[in-house]
Amino acid sequence: MIDRNHVTERIKRVLSEHPEGLPILNVAKLVGMHRHTVTKYVYQLTGSGEIYQREVGTARLCYLRENFIGRFKKKRGFGEA
Numbered sequence: 001m002i003d004r005n006h007v008t009e010r011i012k013r014v015l016s017e018h019p020e021g022l023p024i025l026n027v028a029k030l031v032g033m034h035r036h037t038v039t040k041y042v043y044q045l046t047g048s049g050e051i052y053q054r055e056v057g058t059a060r061l062c063y064l065r066e067n068f069i070g071r072f073k074k075k076r077g078f079g080e081a
Contacts, residue, residue, distance in 0.1 A: 007031070007033065007037070007038075007041050008041050008044070008045055008050075010031045011027060011031055011038065011041055011042065011045065011051075012045070012050065012051075012064060014027055014030045014031055015027065015051065015062060015063065015064040016064050016066075019063070019064070021054075021056075021061035021062060021063045022061060022062055023059045023060060023061060023062070024038055024039050024042055024060065024062060027042065027062060042062055046062075049065060050064070050065055051063065051064060051065065052065060
């Protein structure tokens, strides 16, 4: 798939700056693209395992894989001492 204007890189950069996770609409605003376009790339990144999504109420938050795993380990007590 052609990655026009390095959209996936921009999405990953935005998510790395927000380890708390963001809904797709916020990612789209920060990347400066329409949410439908960003959704396509988020699904691609989710499929490749680079992004995780989880539902929180009615929102679906996106996390960069490293940030999500770090939060999970910290929550479960597996973090560094």
